[in-house]
Amino acid sequence: MSKVTPISGFLEWLPAQRYAEQMVLDVIAEVFELHGFEPINTRAVEPVERLVGKGGDADKEIYAVSRLAADESDAKEAGLGLHFDLTVPFARYVLENSGKLTFPFRRYQIQPVWRGERPQAGRYREFVQADIDIVDGGELPFHYEVELPLVIADVFKRLPIGDFRIQVNNRKIPEGFYRGLGIDDITGTLRIVDKLDKIGPAKVKELLVAEGVSDENADKVLALAAISTSDSSFVEKVRALGVEHEILDEGLAQLKAVIDTAAEHAPGLLVAELKIARGLDYYTGTVYETQLVGDEAYGSICSGGRYDALASDGKKTYPGVGLSIGVSRLLAKLIGERGLAATRPTPTAVLVAVTDEASRDESMRVAAALRARGIPTLVSPKAAKFGKQIQFADRRGIPFVWFLGGESDGVPNADQVKDLRSGDQSDADRHTWTLPAEDAQPTLHLPG
Amino acid sequence: MSKVTPISGFLEWLPAQRYAEQMVLDVIAEVFELHGFEPINTRAVEPVERLVGKGGDADKEIYAVSRLAADESDAKEAGLGLHFDLTVPFARYVLENSGKLTFPFRRYQIQPVWRGERPQAGRYREFVQADIDIVDGGELPFHYEVELPLVIADVFKRLPIGDFRIQVNNRKIPEGFYRGLGIDDITGTLRIVDKLDKIGPAKVKELLVAEGVSDENADKVLALAAISTSDSSFVEKVRALGVEHEILDEGLAQLKAVIDTAAEHAPGLLVAELKIARGLDYYTGTVYETQLVGDEAYGSICSGGRYDALASDGKKTYPGVGLSIGVSRLLAKLIGERGLAATRPTPTAVLVAVTDEASRDESMRVAAALRARGIPTLVSPKAAKFGKQIQFADRRGIPFVWFLGGESDGVPNADQVKDLRSGDQSDADRHTWTLPAEDAQPTLHLPG
Numbered sequence: 001m002s003k004v005t006p007i008s009g010f011l012e013w014l015p016a017q018r019y020a021e022q023m024v025l026d027v028i029a030e031v032f033e034l035h036g037f038e039p040i041n042t043r044a045v046e047p048v049e050r051l052v053g054k055g056g057d058a059d060k061e062i063y064a065v066s067r068l069a070a071d072e073s074d075a076k077e078a079g080l081g082l083h084f085d086l087t088v089p090f091a092r093y094v095l096e097n098s099g100k101l102t103f104p105f106r107r108y109q110i111q112p113v114w115r116g117e118r119p120q121a122g123r124y125r126e127f128v129q130a131d132i133d134i135v136d137g138g139e140l141p142f143h144y145e146v147e148l149p150l151v152i153a154d155v156f157k158r159l160p161i162g163d164f165r166i167q168v169n170n171r172k173i174p175e176g177f178y179r180g181l182g183i184d185d186i187t188g189t190l191r192i193v194d195k196l197d198k199i200g201p202a203k204v205k206e207l208l209v210a211e212g213v214s215d216e217n218a219d220k221v222l223a224l225a226a227i228s229t230s231d232s233s234f235v236e237k238v239r240a241l242g243v244e245h246e247i248l249d250e251g252l253a254q255l256k257a258v259i260d261t262a263a264e265h266a267p268g269l270l271v272a273e274l275k276i277a278r279g280l281d282y283y284t285g286t287v288y289e290t291q292l293v294g295d296e297a298y299g300s301i302c303s304g305g306r307y308d309a310l311a312s313d314g315k316k317t318y319p320g321v322g323l324s325i326g327v328s329r330l331l332a333k334l335i336g337e338r339g340l341a342a343t344r345p346t347p348t349a350v351l352v353a354v355t356d357e358a359s360r361d362e363s364m365r366v367a368a369a370l371r372a373r374g375i376p377t378l379v380s381p382k383a384a385k386f387g388k389q390i391q392f393a394d395r396r397g398i399p400f401v402w403f404l405g406g407e408s409d410g411v412p413n414a415d416q417v418k419d420l421r422s423g424d425q426s427d428a429d430r431h432t433w434t435l436p437a438e439d440a441q442p443t444l445h446l447p448g
Numbered sequence: 449m450s451k452v453t454p455i456s457g458f459l460e461w462l463p464a465q466r467y468a469e470q471m472v473l474d475v476i477a478e479v480f481e482l483h484g485f486e487p488i489n490t491r492a493v494e495p496v497e498r499l500v501g502k503g504g505d506a507d508k509e510i511y512a513v514s515r516l517a518a519d520e521s522d523a524k525e526a527g528l529g530l531h532f533d534l535t536v537p538f539a540r541y542v543l544e545n546s547g548k549l550t551f552p553f554r555r556y557q558i559q560p561v562w563r564g565e566r567p568q569a570g571r572y573r574e575f576v577q578a579d580i581d582i583v584d585g586g587e588l589p590f591h592y593e594v595e596l597p598l599v600i601a602d603v604f605k606r607l608p609i610g611d612f613r614i615q616v617n618n619r620k621i622p623e624g625f626y627r628g629l630g631i632d633d634i635t636g637t638l639r640i641v642d643k644l645d646k647i648g649p650a651k652v653k654e655l656l657v658a659e660g661v662s663d664e665n666a667d668k669v670l671a672l673a674a675i676s677t678s679d680s681s682f683v684e685k686v687r688a689l690g691v692e693h694e695i696l697d698e699g700l701a702q703l704k705a706v707i708d709t710a711a712e713h714a715p716g717l718l719v720a721e722l723k724i725a726r727g728l729d730y731y732t733g734t735v736y737e738t739q740l741v742g743d744e745a746y747g748s749i750c751s752g753g754r755y756d757a758l759a760s761d762g763k764k765t766y767p768g769v770g771l772s773i774g775v776s777r778l779l780a781k782l783i784g785e786r787g788l789a790a791t792r793p794t795p796t797a798v799l800v801a802v803t804d805e806a807s808r809d810e811s812m813r814v815a816a817a818l819r820a821r822g823i824p825t826l827v828s829p830k831a832a833k834f835g836k837q838i839q840f841a842d843r844r845g846i847p848f849v850w851f852l853g854g855e856s857d858g859v860p861n862a863d864q865v866k867d868l869r870s871g872d873q874s875d876a877d878r879h880t881w882t883l884p885a886e887d888a889q890p891t892l893h894l895p896g
Contacts, residue, residue, distance in 0.1 A: 004540055004543045004544045004761065005544075006544065007491065007493065007495075007528070010491035010493065011491075012488075012489070012490055012491055012541065013488070013489070014488075014545060014548055014549075015486035015487060015488050015549070015555065016486075018486075018487045018488050018489055019486065019487055021489075022487055033795035033796075033824050034819040034822070034823075034824050034825065035819065035824075035825075035826070036795075036796045036824060036825060036826030036827075037795075038463035038464075038466075038467065038794055038795065038796075039463060039466045039467055039470055039795075040460075040461070040462075040463050040466050041460070041461070041466055041469075042460055043455065043458040043459075043460055043574050044492070044560065044562070044574060045455065045458065045574070047455075048516065052516075061515075061517075062515070062516040062517075063513050063514065063515060063516070064513070064514055064515070064516045065511050065512070065513055065530065066511065066512055066514075067509075067510070067511060067512070067564035068496065068500075068510040068511070068512045068529060068564070069509075069510070069564075080455070081516060082513070092452055093460065095452045096452045096453075096454065097462060100462055101462075101463070102843050102844055104829050106826070107463060112492065114492070116515035116516070116517075126491050126492060126493070136829075141829060141830065143805075143808060147812075147827075154819070261809065261812075264809070265812065265816060313452065346486050347481035347484075347485075347486065347487075348481075348484045348486075357591075360591060361709065361712070364595075364709075364713065368713060371482040371483065371602070374482070375482075376481050376482050376483075376484060377482065377483075377484060378483070378484030378554075379484075379595075381552050381584075381589060382589065395550050396550055
C-alpha cells in the first residue's frame with residue numbers, strides 16, 4: 001500500500017472544521033426553506049452528452065465515470081460523467097419530472113460537484129454548492145429576479161462572514177446599449193468586456209477596435225462598464241451616454257426594480273455593477289456575482305442569473321433564475337484562513353467519568369438520561385484517574401465532566417458535574433440538570 | 449439531445465420525498481451527536497489501489513473516474529475511483545490525519561457511495577450510507593462493541609420504521625467452536641455457513657462434508673448456526689453441544705455482555721443470532737445485522753462489526769468497530785413502499801397572497817416579518833384571483849394563506865390568515881402571529 005497523501009484539489013476538513021461546515025450548511029438550508037424553497041438531490045452522474053457543451057469550456061473539466069471491470073454489456077450504456085454544477089442536473093430533473101412537479105417550482109439543492117481542472121487557490125476538483133432556482137413552464141415573472149438576491153442576502157446576514165456585496169447587472173443593458181451603438185456581435189463584445197478586470201480598459205479598447213468597433217463606440221462601451229452605483233442613479237449615468245434602444249430601456253427598468261427593492265429589504269448589500277456579464281453563460285436577464293468586502297480579488301462566492309432556455313424538451317421550455325453559493329470556496333476562506341469555527345469544537349457537551357469498569361453501566365445510565373433530554377454525552381473510554389479523564393474531555397473541548405456520586409455507608413451521594421472552563425463543581429441530578437443556554441446550541445464565531 | 453430517462457440504479461426522490469429523507473438524515477445525525485460522535489466527510493474518490501481488494505468482490509464494483517479530456521500529464525496521476533463504502537475512506541482518513549485526531553476517535557459520516565454492480569430491488573449504484581465508527585491506536589476496549597448497537601437502536605427508536613431487530617454474533621464463537629471441533633479452515637467453513645439462508649441446511653451440510661468435515665462435526669456446525677435467543681440463554685445452548693475452546697469462551701463472554709447490556713438499555717431489540725458471519729469481511733469480533741420485522745427477506749438495513757487491522761500504516765494499527773445504516777436501502781422501503789412522509793409535503797407553512805402587483809412589496813414585507821420569526825413563507829407568484837392563490841397553496845400542501853388587510857377610507861384593516869384545512873379565517877398580526885405547535889415543526893409519519 002502506497003503512502004497516504006492528500007489528492008490535490010480535494011479538500012477534507014478535520015472534525016471540528018467539518019462541524020463548522022455543517023453548521024453553515026444548516027443555516028443555508030434553513031434560510032432557503034424560510035423562503036419557500038423545497039429540497040431536492042440529484043444523482044452524481046449524468047450522461048456525458050448532457051454535460052458536454054453546457055457553460056463555457058466545462059467540457060474540458062468533466063470527470064468521466066466507468067466500471068473498472070467493464071464488460072461488453074457496458075458498451076450499451078451511455079457514457080456517464082460526474083456533474084460539474086447543480087444547474088444542468090436540475091434542468092434535466094425538471095424535464096424528467098415535469099408531470100409531477102408544481103410550477104413555478106422553487107428548489108434548493110446542496111451537493112458536491114466535480115471538475116477535472118487544474119487546482120489553484122480557492123478552486124477545487126470537488127466542491128460543495130448550495131443552489132436555489134425558480135423555474136416556470138413557458139413564462140417566468142420578472143419579480144423572481146428581484147427576489148432571489150434577497151434570499152442570498154438573508155443567508156449571508158446570518159453567517160459571520162463579514163461584509164459582502166452582491167453585484168447585479170442585467171444582460172439586456174449591454175445588449176441594448178451595444179445594439180443602440182450599432183454593434184451587432186453582442187456575445188463577442190461581452191466576451192471582451194468580461195476581461196476588463198484581468199487586462200484593464202486600455203487592452204479591452206484595443207481588442208474592441210480590432211473587432212471593428214469605432215474608437216468612439218469603444219469608449220462608450222468602456223464608459224458603460226465603468227458604471228457602478230449603490231442606488232438607482234446608474235440609470236441617469238447610462239442615459240448621459242446618449243444611447244437609445246428599447247432593450248436597453250427594458251434592462252434599465254429591470255435593474256432599477258432589483259436595486260430599489262433591495263434598498264428596502266437588504267439596504268447596502270446590492271450594487272448595480274454594469275461590467276458584470278457572467279462570461280459566456282446561458283443568462284438572458286439579471287446576472288449576479290457576490291464578493292467578500294476586502295477580499296474582492298478572491299472572486300465571486302455566489303453567482304447566477306436569469307436563463308430562458310436551459311431546460312427544454314423540444315416542446316416546452318422552462319425559463320428560470322438561479323443563484324449558487326460556492327460553499328467550499330467560501331469556507332476555504334472562512335474556515336481555512338479566517339478561522340471560522342463553532343463555539344466549541346465538538347458536538348459533545350458532557351463526558352461522564354467512569355469510576356471503575358464495574359460501574360460503567362451506571363455511567364451509561366447517566367449518559368442515557370442526559371441524552372434523553374437532548375444533551376450530547378460521551379462515556380469515558382477508560383476508568384482512568386479522574387485527572388486523566390478530565391484531560392481527555394479538555395483535549396476534545398468537551399466543557400462538562402460528570403462524576404457518579406456513588407454511595408457512603410449504603411447511602412447514595414449526589415452526582416457532581418464540573419465545568420472545565422470555570423473549574424466550578426457542584427451537585428447535579430441526571431434527570432433535571434440542563435446545559436447553560438450558551439452551551440445548549442453551539443454557534444459559529446470568527447476569532448478576534 | 450436524447451430523451452430524458454432515468455438511469456437504472458440511480459434513485460432520485462421527488463421534493464416531498466427528499467424532504468422526508470432529509471428529516472430522516474437529520475434524526476440520524478442528531479442521535480449520532482447525542483452519543484458523542486463527531487462529523488467528518490471524505491472526498492468521493494480514492495486511489496483505485498486503495499479500493500481494490502477491500503471487502504469481498506468489491507473490486508468488480510468500483511467506478512473508475514478519469515478526466516474526459518485526459519492528456520499526458522494525467523498519466524502521472526494515480527487512477528482514481530469512487531468510494532464503494534465509507535469504511536475504506538475512513539481508514540485512510542485516520543491514517544492521513546492520525547497526528548491531528550484524538551483517540552479513541554468517534555466519527556459519524558453520512559454520504560453517498562457508488563457501486564457499479566447490476567441494480568436489483570433494494571440495491572442501487574448510488575446510495576447514501578450513515579456510518580459510525582470508533583477507532584483507537586493500538587488497543588480498542590471491548591465495551592465499544594456493547595455500546596455501538598445501542599446507538600443504532602436509539603436512532604431507529606426515533607424513526608417511524610416499525611419493529612426492527614439487531615442480530616448480533618461474535619466471530620470468535622464460530623472460530624473457537626470450529627477449532628474445538630478440529631476444523632482448521634475457519635474462513636472456508638464460515639463462507640459455507642454464510643449460505644445457509646440461501647441454500648438451506650441440507651446443502652450446507654453437503655458442502656461441509658465435501659470439504660472434509662465429518663458428518664458429526666457438520667451437524668454440530670449447523671446446530672451452532674441454528675441458535676438464536678433474545679437473552680443470554682444462547683450460552684447454555686452452545687455449551688450443550690459439548691465443544692470446548694478458549695476462543696469460544698471469549699466469544700461467548702463477549703456476546704453475553706452485549707446481549708445483557710442491551711437487555712437493560714434497549715430491551716427486546718437485540719438478539720444473539722449465531723449464524724451471522726458478515727461474509728468474507730475484515731471483522732474479528734462482534735458482528736451486527738439489522739432487519740425490519742416482517743420484512744426479513746429484504747435483508748440487512750444496518751450492518752457492521754469489530755475489525756482489527758483495517759487501518760494500518762505499517763507501523764501503527766488502529767482497531768475499530770463500526771456500524772453502517774443503509775439509508776437509501778431503508779428509505780426505498782419506507783418512503784418508496786410504505787409511504788413514509790413528512791406531516792406536510794413542503795417546508796413552507798404560509799403563502800402570502802398578492803392583492804395586486806402594485807402591493808407585491810407589501811406582501812414581501814409580511815413574508816419578511818414572518819420569516820424573521822422562523823416561519824417558512826412564500827409570496828404568491830401572481831396577483832391572481834384569491835381562489836386561484838388558495839388553490840396554489842392547497843396543491844402544494846401549504847397549510848396557511850395570508851391576506852393583506854389593505855385599507856378602507858384611509859383606515860388600515862387587519863391582515864387575515866386562513867387555515868386551508870379547517871377553512872377558518874381570522875385577523876392576524878404579522879409581527880405576533882405564530883404557527884400552531886403541530887405546524888411549527890413538521891415530523892415524519894407513516895400512513896394508516
